[in-house]
Amino acid sequence: MKDLIKIGIPSKGRLRQDVLKIFHRNKLKLISERGERDLLGTVKTLPNVSVFYLHAREIVERLGDGSLDCGFSGLDLLKESEQNIQKKINVIKKYKFGIANLVIAIPDQWIDVQTIADLEEVAFEFKDKKKKQLRIASKYPRLTQQFLFSKGVTQFKLVHSMGSTEITPFTGSAEVISDITSTGETLRANNLRILKDGEILKSMGCFMISKLSLKNKNLKKMIKLFSKN
């Protein structure tokens, strides 16, 4: 079909629920032939649109390689992606949902560490006195690395985390973490504290388009539709 629009929607979580609300508010009925678990769908009133339910991280990747024309994902995931991918994506609309901060958090008992400057000193103490690198666990290694470099922290080792990052300082796999948090409750519950100047990024749900699809005539319609609310 000419000028078919392929749109990515997060396949699970709160981001999915909030995105579905946008469709509902715009009176766009999503249809999945094989029920709720179907990862493919259509929109009843938009015959030129195919819907793909994907992981929010995957949506960013697929917008980058042009296999999706537009989609919904988090700003954090876009900013964490490779430069080559980011260059191929435009953020059209930042929504008021999915709001969360990517932050640096330390064990609450480290009362001598209030700021990133303190962390930098502790990192050097690890190197000089303990002869090891301070380990920082994160699902966002790129953003964490860039942020810490910009604040003068260079002596650390990144530990790539797949999930439950909050527990790593207490399991011995890292001392410090960077993680996404909306209320800070999970961090507090896990005996962690956000550094005073430890905010790396403010994130939110976004509508994004692939620059590789700019020639698609139907893309403008999508931009108009999803940038209003």
Added chain:
Amino acid sequence: MKSKNLSEKILRSVKAKGFKYIDLPSVIEANHIVQRSGENFRKFIFSFFDQNGSELCLRPDLTIVSCLRYLENNLKGREKIFYNGQAYRKSNSKKDSIIRNQIGFEIIGSRDEKNDDKEILNTAIKSLLNIKYSSGTLKIGNVEIFNLLIDKLDIPKRWKLRLSRHFWREKYFNDLLKRLETNSDVDPTIVEVDKKRYLKMLKDNQQLIVAERSIEEILKRFDKKVKDPRRTNKGKNVVKIIREFLKINCPISKAAEKLNIFFKKNKINLVVDQKYFPTSNNKIQKLNVEFSASFGRQLEYYTGMVFKIDIRTEFKNRNVINGGRYDKLILDLGSKKEVPAVGAALTLNY
């Protein structure tokens, strides 16, 4: 072909100075680099994983590989070595090549530091005879003098260490100076809250470990930090002295004199003599020889004398030789003690 001939000529001139040729591996374990410089070098390196999951990388720098060789082969005593080959680094600038053809020479494990500094500089200058150029500059700095100055300043020890550690990172160093000027370092309101916690934690088991740090260690640092003197005017004065110091530029023959006038004016109990510098000649070949107090900020590992040679060839200015002393590099790579080392590298990418 032209560059191969040039490279051979330079290698011959280095060999004639009594340096021994060594081969260096192109691929090393990335862990060596990360262990030494944290994630800092990672942004430059091309890394990949072997069949066992060990991370390897192309050598980003020949000096690090040469120091690793000294360490891993358990070498002792003085070694005068030279090598050539490619170093591979990522770059954000399209102008920079990711492959750098380099010739390096070093003196490792010798305690005759000042004479070794001279020998490395002389070898660099001799190598330059093989390159056609119309004019140039030999810039000399000394990171040790900066550290001596910092040590004499009236600021908390934490700040002294901080400034010494970040001297080589110009942008961040300037941010640090701004913070020192305004004393925006310790938040008194947070300190008050944490003091209650501090008193409570004093009753805890001091040997208890929280994320690799003992309670004793945490409380000791907290105590030291809140007791740091931090009067605003002191910070401002210190920053003024540092900024003024970093502006000192002069012909090399005047370096000691200029520095001593500066120290005296600012009531800093320091005297340096001209021996700190590997030469006092203001003109060597077609090079103007200058001292710059702020020079030495290219690489984290320099600890003493540093130099660079820029030349003008066919209407273009090029940096051809960089060198200096890095006495802590082998220690950082895992040695039990400091091993003195000084060296220089010629970049042949032109």
